[in-house]
Amino acid sequence: MKYGLDNYLLDPPFSALVAIILLLGLESFGRFSQRFLWEEYYIENRWLRYQNTVFGLLLLSIIIYPIALFGIYLNYVLYSIGTLLIILGLIRFGQKIYLIQFSEFTRILKKTNILEIVILIFLLFYALVALGPVTNADSLHYHIGIAIETLNFGHFPICQEWFHCRLAGSGEVLNALGLAFGSEQFGSLLQFASLVSIYGLVRFYKSPTNDKLGRFFGLVILTSPVLLFLVPSSKPQLYPIGMTSLAFVFILEMEDSRNKKVRDLLFGISISLLMISFTVKFSFILSLLILGGWIFFAHLKNKIITKTIYISATAFLLILFPLFVWKILIYSGSIFEIIFSPLPGVFYGKEKFLGFLRSYSDSSFAWPISLLLPNSLGGISTILGVGILLPIITKKEFILRNQLKYFVIFSFIIIALLFGQSSSRFFLEPFIWLIILTKISIKQEYQLINSNTFLALKMLVFMQAGLVLVSLMVGIYALTPGSFSLSLRERVMSKTANGYHLFSQIKDRLPRDSKVVSSSLATKSLSPYRSVAFDWNSYVSDDESQMRDYLDFMKKENLTHVIFSDGKSNFEGCYGKIVYRGKTHSANRNPFNPNVEYTFFVAELRSELLPDCYDFLSLKK
Structure with missing residues (x-):
């Protein structure tokens, strides 16, 4: 078994090159699948060419996620599929090199509209920032950590003390596929490819290639500031948004298809x-x-009840049934809880953790202002941006003709506000759907393109584009060099990946068979030693009986060392010898959020004394 992200990676730049080849292979797999399913329909609709990666992800996930859940020769399956993708990727790479003639490229560029060049620059910059090493805090907290655990144990991890692990899903298995071949960038490149997919939908659906309106709305999507957070991340959020957006367009297509x-x-x-x-x-x-629900009843309208139920049941058995069975076997809980709760089963700290998830917000502003304006310069990547204002120009008559579509979208928004988080990224889906409908409405009422309202919004979009472009350049400067050489990667990680500088100091200072616990959220991803998560502490620390349960778990795990920041700790009675003291700093990718220095220590943990060595008296104060 290997622990710590560094121990899984090829040296730069090979890690990034492997990610690119895997992505090309996945795109090629999706392209072949689409041509096999509906070649004529695929050729007729340009926007479908941008969905190749999403199709590849769909088929790949259907195959490997059930295998990962039940540990059916998972590592062999990952290596076999990865090898196939690399072969397809190399072939696809060769095809693209053969097709690209530099003289032809420059000739096309000279004839290209200035807005087209701006769009190409945006896509290039997003690709470059996605090629940087993994530095996103959430990615290092559990999206990469779970991928490492999956590879180490040959199955999807069973999480007792690691609360955030319980939120993971099939996206982390795809991160594991990248790590299996020494690449940390595969997850973020999937995010980038999903952005290209969404861009293709918005720009080319119901629009010819050179349509100015489609080009502008494509820019609207690319300039949404929240993408600065989502694209250079192994957090699998953008590609499921690409999937649901494609499903939305397919529903629109079903209405027109004969x-x-x-x-x-x-x-x-x-x-x-x-x-x-x-x-x-x-x-x-x-x-x-x-x-x-919308598409199910829309298909039933065609009076093909048996076929509708058969298709739905087949998809359920292939995709959701294995997940529900696994959750019942591992976490128990009622059928209702298995389906409708992110945290099925009973465990201490559950309610507080659920409360934290539901109340979390990345802005101090109230919704919907938080979608439009950041509460600080450092919060620019938390907003959807001025594009959310564009639907206001839609004519009332168009809304009435498409009232079911708008009802679906606004039902989504209301339910999300009532039961979910108010963070902007959770409203990116309805934003994309509204943008698609807004573009269609303007095409039907083309005089709107010359209205003062539209021209004013257009200017705001261009101003936002300049701001996002500058932010992307800052991101490229800060992150992308980490994919060129080992020394540059270490420098980038130390400055921008929280916890990396700490764990790099203790590497080789402890016996190889050490088992550690740390207050750092990046422990599972960055610790070079086997570790146990500590995020449960925040949700049970005021209840002695609940604390004892998790401390007993730590005792059974035979932990050998603790890694904590200096200061008073309830574990002081459990310490043995202090092995190491050092200085480190918090780290983040946002230049407006300063890094803070602090001291930490590594101590032997006398786990045999747990839980009685823990200071429970302080809980009662």
Whole structure:
């Protein structure tokens, strides 16, 4: 077994190159699948060419996630699939090199619209920032840590003390696929490819290639500031959004299609996309229920009840049934809880953790102001931006003609506000759907393009584009060099990856068979030693009986060392010899949020004395 992200990676730049080849292989796999399913429909609709990676992700997830849950020769499956993707990727890379002629490229560039060049620059900059090493705090907290645990144990991890691990899904298995081949950038490149997919939908759906309106709305998506947070991250959120957005467009297509075979395929693929997005992250249950219910009853209208139920049941058995069975076996809980709770089963700290998840917000402003304005310069990557104002120009007549579509979107928004988080990224889906409808409405009422309101909003979008472009350049400067050489990677990680500088100091200072616990949230991803999570402490620290349960778990795990920041600790009675003291600093990717220095220590833990050595008296004060 290997512990710590560094021990899984190829040296730069090979880690990034492998990620690129894997992504090209996945795109090639999706392209072949689409041509096999509906070649004529694929050729007729340019926007479908941008969905190759999403199709590849759909099929790949259907295959490997159940295998990961039940540990059926998982590592062999990952290496076999990864090898196939690398072969396909190398072939695809060769094809693209052969097709690209530099003289032809420069000729096209000279004839290209200035806005087209700006769009290409945005896409290039997003690709470059996605190629940086993993530095995102959430990624290092559990998205990468779970991938490492999955590879180490040959199955999806069973989480007792690691609360955030219980939130993980099929996206972390794809991160494990990248790590299995020495690449940390595969997850963030999937985010980038999903952005390209969403851009293709918004720009080319119901629009010809050179349509100015489609080009502008494509820019609206690319300039949304929240993408600065989502793209350079191994947090699998953007590609399930790409899946649900594609499902939304497929529902629109079903209304227009007269080809029964295509309509059935649109229905089956849409249901599958929504189900897979739910396996990635529980919050996508809302998309599954609302869009899934819409498309299910829309398909029933065609009086093909048996086929509708058969397609839905097949998708359920392939995608959701293995997940529900696994959750019942591992975490127990009622059927209702297994389906509708992100945290099924009974464990101490559950209610407080759920409360934390539901109340979390990345802005001090109230919704919907928090979608438009950051509460600080450092919060620019937490907003959707001025694009959310564009739907106000939609004509009332268009809304009435499409009232069901708007009802679905606003139902999503209201339910999300009532039961979920108010953070902007959780409203990116309805934002994309509204932008698609707004573009269609303007095409039907083309005089709106010359209205003062639209021209004013257009200027705001261009101003936002300049701000996001500058932010991307800062991100490229801060992150991308880490993919060029080992020394540059260490410098980038130390400055921007919280916990990296700390764990790099204690490498080789402890016996290899040490088992540690640390207050750092990045422990599972960055610790070079086997570790136990400590995030449970925040949710049970005021209850002695609950604390004792988790301390007993620590005792059974035979922990050998603790890594804590200096200061008074309830564990002081459990310490043995102090092994090391050092200075480190907090680290983050945002230049407006300063890093703070602090001291830490590594001490032997006399785990045999737990839980009685813990200072419970302080809990009662």
